[in-house]
Amino acid sequence: MAYNFSLVVAILALSLSVIVTATDNSALQDFCVSDPQGQVLVNGLVCKDPKVVEANDFFFSGLHIAGNTSNPSGSKVTPVAATQLPGLNTLGISIARIDYAPWGINPPHTHPRASEILTVLDGYLEVGFVTSNPENRHIRKVLQKGDVFVFPVGLVHYQRNVGNINAVAIAALSSQNPGVITVGNAVFGSTPEIATDVLVKAFHLDETTIGYLQSKFKN
Ligand SMILES: *[C@@H]1O[C@H](CO)[C@@H](O)[C@H](O)[C@H]1NC(C)=O
Numbered sequence: 001m002a003y004n005f006s007l008v009v010a011i012l013a014l015s016l017s018v019i020v021t022a023t024d025n026s027a028l029q030d031f032c033v034s035d036p037q038g039q040v041l042v043n044g045l046v047c048k049d050p051k052v053v054e055a056n057d058f059f060f061s062g063l064h065i066a067g068n069t070s071n072p073s074g075s076k077v078t079p080v081a082a083t084q085l086p087g088l089n090t091l092g093i094s095i096a097r098i099d100y101a102p103w104g105i106n107p108p109h110t111h112p113r114a115s116e117i118l119t120v121l122d123g124y125l126e127v128g129f130v131t132s133n134p135e136n137r138h139i140r141k142v143l144q145k146g147d148v149f150v151f152p153v154g155l156v157h158y159q160r161n162v163g164n165i166n167a168v169a170i171a172a173l174s175s176q177n178p179g180v181i182t183v184g185n186a187v188f189g190s191t192p193e194i195a196t197d198v199l200v201k202a203f204h205l206d207e208t209t210i211g212y213l214q215s216k217f218k219n
Contacts, residue, residue, distance in 0.1 A: 027090055033057040034082055034089035044176070045082060045089045058087035066168070067099040074104020074161070082176040089176060096171045100125065100161035107182055108158045114178035115153040116171050120145055123167025129157035156183060189217030 033053045038046025048057065060080045067076025081094040088094055094114075098106060100123065118127065120143045127149050128140030142162060143149055151157040153174070161167040187194065188210075199210045 031058075031087060032090040034086040036086070045086075047089070048086070053087075058085070060085040063095075063097045063170075066166070067097065069099050069101040069104055069166075073107055074101040075099060075106045075159075077106065081173075081178065091176055092174060094173045094176055094178060096173070098159070098169045098171060100159065100167040100169075102161055102164045102166065104161045104167075106159040107184060108156050109180050109182040110154055110156050111151075111173060111175070111178040111180060112154060114173040114175035116151040116157070116173050116178070118143075118149050118151070118159070118169050118171045120147050121168045121170060123161060123165050124163035125167050125169060126160045126162045127151075127157070129155045131155065184213075185217055188213045189219060191219065 029047075029050075031050070031053070032044070032047035033050075034045035035048040036045075040046050063078065063080065065078075067078045069076050076099045078097040078099075079094065080088075080096060082088040085094075098118075100106070122145055125143045126140060127143055128138055129151050131137040131139070132155070141149060159169070187199070193214055196207050196210050199205070199213075200207055203210070205213075
């Protein structure tokens with residue numbers, strides 16, 4: 001009886017452990033600083049020889065500098081991912097600074113590989129994300145300095161500066177290479193274009209309107 005009980009506990013513990021290990025795999029070494037000269041294609045970047053790794057491989061400088069928001073959306077993202085900071089390779093995290101001109105927006109987009117946690121350093125931001133089908137629930141909130149908000153992995157989200165002053169935020173992401181898919185660019189700005197007929201039916205619009213939207217998103 002006692003034997004059976006411990007067996008049940010063991011099986012229960014095992015099944016629980018399966019549930020809680022739904023994360024990235026653990027690293028098998030202290031670090032894998034990326035080697036920009038590496039020619040082998042792997043999931044991530046090739047490791048630099050650990051013997052020649054130095055402090056600067058784990059370092060980036062420049063997030064004190066405001067991004068230039070003189071562009072149509074009125075925002076600028078300054079990413080610090082594995083490309084900018086080689087020591088992030090294989091670690092599953094990255095960070096970015098986002099600047100917003102008054103009433104500027106960071107347009108609706110998704111990160112296919114990362115959840116994002118955003119901290120407002122200055123200003124007032126309206127933030128929102130939309131849940132997946134069929135609900136497509138829009139969850140939104142206005143944030144101020146010191147507020148933190150999370151965008152769950154994969155969901156379409158955006159930010160808008162709702163103040164008359166510049167806004168600044170720091171976004172931390174759960175991938176060394178989160179990826180960005182901006183909805184408008186992906187749908188109307190692809191190369192080559194998605195067939196007009198597909199977009200006409202998908203968006204319930206006529207061909208002229210689709211052509212106009214495609215011209216707006218042309219690279
Ligand atoms: C910001 O970008 C605009 C548009 O590209 C450019 O005209 C302007 O010189 C830039 N400002 C600075 C300070 O770099």
